[in-house]
Amino acid sequence: MAVKHKSGLRSQLPFLLIALPGLLYLVINNYLPMFGMVIAFKKIDYAKGILSSPWVGLDNFKFLFQTSDAFIMIRNTVLYNLAFIVLGTVCAVFIAVLMAEVSKMFAARFFQAGLLLPNLVSMVIVAYLVYALLTPETGLINTSVLPALGLEPVNWYTESKYWPFILTITQLWKTAGYSSIVYIASIAGIDTGIYESARIDGAGKLRQIFHITLPMIKPTVIIMLLMSIGRIFASDFGLFSQVPMNSGALFNVTQTIDTYVYRGLMQYGNVGMSSAAGLFQSVVGFVLVITANYAVRRVNPENSLF
Amino acid sequence: MKRIIALFICVLAVTMSAGCGDGGTSGGGAADAAQEVVFYCITFTNIADNYDDINDAINEHIAQAYPEANVKFRLQLFGPAEYEERIRLAMQSGTPIDLFTPLGLPNYVAQNQVLPLDDLLAEYGKDVTAILTEDIGADAFNTFKFDGKIYGVPINKGMAITPTLIYDKDILEATGFSIDDINSISDLPPVFDKVKELFPDVYPFANLNQGNSEIMQVMAGENDVDMMMDRVTYMGVVIGDSGEVVNLYETELFAEYIDIIRDWYEKGYVPQDMATSPSTSTEYFNAGRLFSTIGGYGGNEIGVTVSASTGRNIGSKWIAPFYFDSTAASLATAVSSTSKSPEAAMRMINILYTDEFVINTILYGIEGRDYVKVDEHHWAFPEGKDINTVEYTAAYSTGIVGSEKLQLQPVGMSYDDILLKLRQNVESKRSPYYGFTFNPANVVNEMTALSNVYNQYIPGLVCGSLDPAVAIPELNKALEAAGIDKVVAEKQAQLDAWIEANK
Structure with a gap:
């Protein structure tokens, strides 16, 4: 047994060496910076440096919970992300199923490129695309669309009630095409024999989709879901700050943890508090992944991440 | 597993000492x-x-x-x-x-x-x-x-940055008004009306900086408001020589000036998206679509500079006094x-x-x-x-x-x-609290929360797009929740100590 194990290690050595650069990268890029977590518990004194600055316990975390803002920003972050996760997954799977039915090579390439393009556009540009549509005096919606429908113009950047929809649509427009790639790939990996036998048994397109495609990509969907749940406390800064043009009147529906921390700390440059907010986000995200994974494992161990 | 941890610690130690070494060598230059x-x-x-x-x-x-x-x-x-x-x-x-x-x-x-x-x-x-x-x-x-x-x-x-009206001379001439008719912001609306009538495409007024109409600076200058070292968010100020730190946003004074700008907004003197629009006066001047803006400047020749950068015939005039305060x-x-x-x-x-x-x-x-x-x-x-x-x-x-x-x-x-x-440094009206400095160390959490409240309400209020009747009470509720009282009290304590020490 022991001998076999040894030779096993020797034969695996080349593969381990291949993995080495990647592992090193992981350590240097993802683990070394974790040293910075200590900053969250310190009152940074630049003259003394990070290590000798005094410890302050949880003081840096207090500002997050100072006001009712804490509730608003956590609510916004979580609800938006839930909406993005659910709607995003539905849209992405829907697109993937449709794309799988496009058989002509040229058409498939064309649609794929078209779906990917929004994802390559920077959020700042997206913000101005939205702005071109919504700007009160010259925007397309107020000057052409609403009058054509006989509606009054809307001052979009001060009316918070529309923004949950605007943000969700923007986000889906930007990301759905990109996230569908994973599902397109996993649909492509399904054994075509299964579809053939289904056809012989008389199953139509819809039946094939509901009884073959969707069950076959279920594990992929679950993994993707778990991974996005881990980021449920993070938010796309560009989407929540740039797209609403940083408008104060919209903060009730656009404030997320990231934008709050940015707005609050830009002015004071307190790295301790910024780190505290980042750490808080990560810890909660970590707990959520573990919980979600545990829940999945209870239902279906095969589909869990670990 | 242990080995991996050991390796990890080694790497950590090497990189950290490398970091220190860098600092050491550059400091050790030859003495001469x-x-x-x-x-x-x-x-x-x-x-x-x-x-x-x-x-x-x-x-x-x-x-x-x-x-x-x-x-x-x-x-x-x-x-x-x-x-x-x-x-x-x-x-x-x-x-x-x-x-x-x-x-x-x-x-x-x-x-x-x-x-x-x-x-x-x-x-x-x-x-x-x-x-x-x-x-x-x-x-x-x-x-x-x-x-x-x-x-x-x-x-x-020159540290006296006087609120200055920067205006298009050609447009003013067309309206028949003279710059001598304009001595404070209350003289502006009749001119604005005329501008609107003659040039429907021209905004009578737009902001110099995004989300800021400078109305607060005019208010401070006209009423001797000492911003008490907080020129950005004005949390806790002293009006006149009362020696009493107050929450500016609760005062009649603030409401009064916000009403002025709200009036301008409702009459269409200003771009309706002034609070959020990235377009500012420079662009509007460039396009020939703006009559005036207000900005804080030293001296009285900013018109020359703006003319040069916009290619228009721009003039400038002080529109409110500057209060040489602690800020x-x-x-x-x-x-x-x-x-x-x-x-x-x-x-x-x-x-x-x-x-x-x-x-x-x-x-x-x-x-x-x-x-x-x-x-x-x-x-x-x-x-x-x-x-x-x-x-x-x-x-x-x-x-x-x-x-x-x-x-x-x-x-x-x-x-x-x-x-x-x-x-002007010497001649501007000097606040009795000039020289006071505020140390925010004890209220950092509050200041952070307050600056978020500020960002939420103030741009909309000072640009007229929020209804003051609704927004000011909301603003004050939010400020209170964020700890304005604590900041005001802390400022008061430090001010009292300063006054005592400088008697």
Whole structure:
């Protein structure tokens, strides 16, 4: 047994060496910076440096919970992300199923490129695309669309009630095409024999989709879901700050943890508090992944991440 | 697993000691070699790819003119958006940085990022002390004193930034009004009406900076409001000489001025998206679609500058007095607490504030190539060049560096204006609390929360797009939740102590 194990290690050595650069990268890029977590518990004194600055316990975390803002920003972050996760997954799977039915090579390439393009556009540009549509005096919606429908113009950047929809649509427009790639790939990996036998048994397109495609990509969907749940406390800064043009009147529906921390700390440059907010986000995200994974494992161990 | 951890710790140890080593070597220069002093400077113009020649020219001059100073100067330019971030990064990573211009000194003092300068000034900064005492007054350094120690050398410039109406002369002429008819903002609406009537495409008024109509500055000037060291968010102010710190946003005064701007908004004098629009007065002026804006400026010749950059015929006039309050002197040169040689840094400050060649080379580049000297006090771009095509310039940083008296002025700007600006320092109505400094260390959490409330409501209120009847009560509820009372109380306590100490 022991001998076999040894030779096993020797034969695996080349593969381990291949993995080495990647592992090193992981350590240097993802683990070394974790040293910075200590900053969250310190009152940074630049003259003394990070290590000798005094410890302050949880003081840096207090500002997050100072006001009712804490509730608003956590609510916004979580609800938006839930909406993005659910709607995003539905849209992405829907697109993937449709794309799988496009058989002509040229058409498939064309649609794929078209779906990917929004994802390559920077959020700042997206913000101005939205702005071109919504700007009160010259925007397309107020000057052409609403009058054509006989509606009054809307001052979009001060009316918070529309923004949950605007943000969700923007986000889906930007990301759905990109996230569908994973599902397109996993649909492509399904054994075509299964579809053939289904056809012989008389199953139509819809039946094939509901009884073959969707069950076959279920594990992929679950993994993707778990991974996005881990980021449920993070938010796309560009989407929540740039797209609403940083408008104060919209903060009730656009404030997320990231934008709050940015707005609050830009002015004071307190790295301790910024780190505290980042750490808080990560810890909660970590707990959520573990919980979600545990829940999945209870239902279906095969589909869990670990 | 243990091995992996051991490896991990090894890597960690190696990288950390490498980090320290870097800091060690650069500090250990030979004693007689010139000490390098790195100056982080803000610029509002394009940054040249390479400006070694600027540094070389300055160093050549320093070596000749001040051999005893024994300093080697290195300029580092950054745009305003990244400036403070770069300072923090440099300090955290051990990158050399000696001099910079903090945009909010109290926060830097609170985090020990800057050095106390009293001893250094006494020993190496005699010239700069003399000049500042002459131009600003014997109390020049007071605004930069914390716990009795000086942390900044004030920029020697006109610090009275008077709310100034900047207007299109041609449009004003067409309306039949004269600029003499306009003496305060209450004179503006009739003119605005006429502008609207004659030029439906022209906005009577737009903001100079995004989300800020400057109405608060007008209010402060007309009513002697001392912002108590918080020029950005005005949390806790003193009105007049009452000695009582109040929440400005609860006062009648605030509501009164917000009503004015709300009225302008409702009458369509201002762009309806002024609170959020990235378009500001400069663009509207450029397009010929704007009559006026208000901005805080020193001197009274900003019209000349705006005319030059917009290609329109622009004039300017003070529209409200400036109240020289505790906040007035806000910019100073500070020495980084990570500086390897604070003595050299102070010797360099002394040169920065007293040497004409050094300051003008930093601002305008190499004479002949980047600028030409028109006469004793004026400069111009060389034939065929402008601010975008010239090889090097930092021409807009004039109020950021050293002493304004030594700086050349653009052609068309009268030198008298500089002297006027410096006179304004002494002649503007001075708040009895000038010299008071606020240390926010005890209320950092509150200040952070408050600045978020500020961002949420104030741009909308001061640009008229929020209904004050609804928004002001909401604002005050939010401020209260964020701890305004604690900040006001803390300010009051520090002010009382200051008044007691300065009796």
